[in-house]
Amino acid sequence: MEGKTPVLALEGVSKSFGPVQALSDVDFHVNPGEVVALVGDNGAGKSTLVKTIAGIHPADNGRIVFEGEEVRITGPTDAVNLGIATVYQDLALCDNLDVVENLFLGREKGLFALDETSMEKQAGELLGRLAVTIVDVRSEVGTLSGGQRQQVAIARSLLGDPKVVVLDEPTAALGVRQTALVLDLIRRLKDEGHAVVVISHNLADVFEVADRIFVLRLGREAGDFQARDTSEEQVVAAITGATGGREAER
């Protein structure tokens, strides 16, 4: 993995909210086909980092390099146009609309004559490709289970064919089976060559899907581990600050 050009790289990124330094001098990158888990305690800066990438809180300083070129992300549209899709924890689905309608929300086909057949067909193909288990794409999203809703939200982020998919706590509040569905889906994203950034509190989930684990602590990088060479204790130590994790990087 190390030889590749990262699809997205942040270099020396800082962000403060008034007197609060949420991120200081963070270097972060993700390669194509790689799943990077972003972990850290509450307030460590995970959400801020994600929002910097998504353009919701543009960075104060530092460089952002996308596919080898320096870019500016000053708003959500910049991020989307680059090919960075973000799925937030509150899924931002409309419960009163069906699966197809939610998938195509904001990018409907046909301004004055919605092309329902084409959208439904494409939705079916997309969900099939991701092996998402939804019986009827015309059922209201409000009727779906939590895992299915998460799958719909993730699938929706893929419609724009993004290079980077950012998932904010995708398995929080899900049961064991539902979590397995979502983790499967993350693996499938990786297999399709998407770069995936996952925020998670659950280290078991993290070790199950992540290639690399990036730890934030108090707004600073506290460790960057290859998941397969790392133990849970090492990661916990980095999260809590018991050790520096730097030396474990290589």
Add this chain to the structure above:
Amino acid sequence: MSAAGGGAAAAAAEPEVAPPRADLLRRFVQGDLAELRVVIALAVIWAIFYVQEDRFLSSVNLTNLVLQATAVGLVAIGIVLVLLLGEIDLSVGAVSGLCAAIMAVLVEQEGWSPYLGIAAGVLAGTAIGFFQGSIFTRFAIPSFVVTLAGLLAWPGAQLEVLGETGTVNLTDPKITGLTNTFYSDTVGWIFALLAIGAFAAATLLGRQRRVREGLSATPLGTLVLRIVLVAVVVLVAIWVLNDDRGLPLAVLILVGFVLFFFYVTTRTTFGRHIFAVGGNAEAARRAGIKVNRVRVIVFMIASTMAAVGGIMAASRLLAVNQSSGAGEFLLLAIAAPVIAGTSLFGGRGSVWHALLGALVIQSILNGMDLLGWETAVKFMVTGAVLLAAVMVDAIARRQRERAGRV
């Protein structure tokens, strides 16, 4: 943790396959088949009044009933769109009176052509909607309050427009003709056949397209049954109307607007966005929908339809006076779609509810008139019907939630 919303409750509800009949019953209980519920209610109301007074179902009375329902139905179309957003517009009654007054003064006193006068009245409504919608979105004041201010203010403007006498009689044949034009039997039948043919073609072609694309399609038998039902309703309606004075222009106007806005709400991107904003405004915003623009346009439509309804009401009354658009007119226009099953909480409803609800309300009012009931009783019965309808809606909502749906 906010993602937990449906999580825990819905996790238990793995995809279940209910047998079709139970499914139909479940959908009925959960309020998905609100239209069917209203049609049944309408049938019951008609049966009750028919037993009491058999003139109720005479073609003359039914034609009158439909004509009486036109103005409320037109205003209610705009209300449906506002309710779909999860908002309310309390100013539609006042706006209908003001816009009718503007039209009446321009045509009867200033000598404008009726077409220009009607256009001016309607556009005045659009402008008012733009104003109210902009205040609502720009200052993030609840629509309830903004339109409440309108409810208080526009009748003042109406008095100002009407001048000292406070009444303008309408004599222009074009304007009075809006509610007093009836087409010959032949024209009525031609319209009926065109409507049935168009519905059948749209239904069958739509199915053919889905089959060609390899998508699941409604069984042909169900669609044919649906077409037959629509054909029967249309043919019976035309038969009844023809038995009296013929197909009224007012009915064509009402049905035309309903069809137009039904198309807008269900088949256009803008319509989809109305439902999205009403269902989850934050989700809509994140999906890139210009939420406030959708809101302003919907308020413009609501006031425009209020103006259209006000003009039709004026045409029927042959005058505009200080009480045009006042009294229970506003409440009937809001009650109509709610009775028919449009949710007050946004995101659920149909433009057809405006028409069906207006028919239900007008049937009750008309029937009580025929039986000579006192005004006091009429008000209370109307209120009770509205309350009952909203209770049914609330029960349906609870059933949906119990089934893990929102």
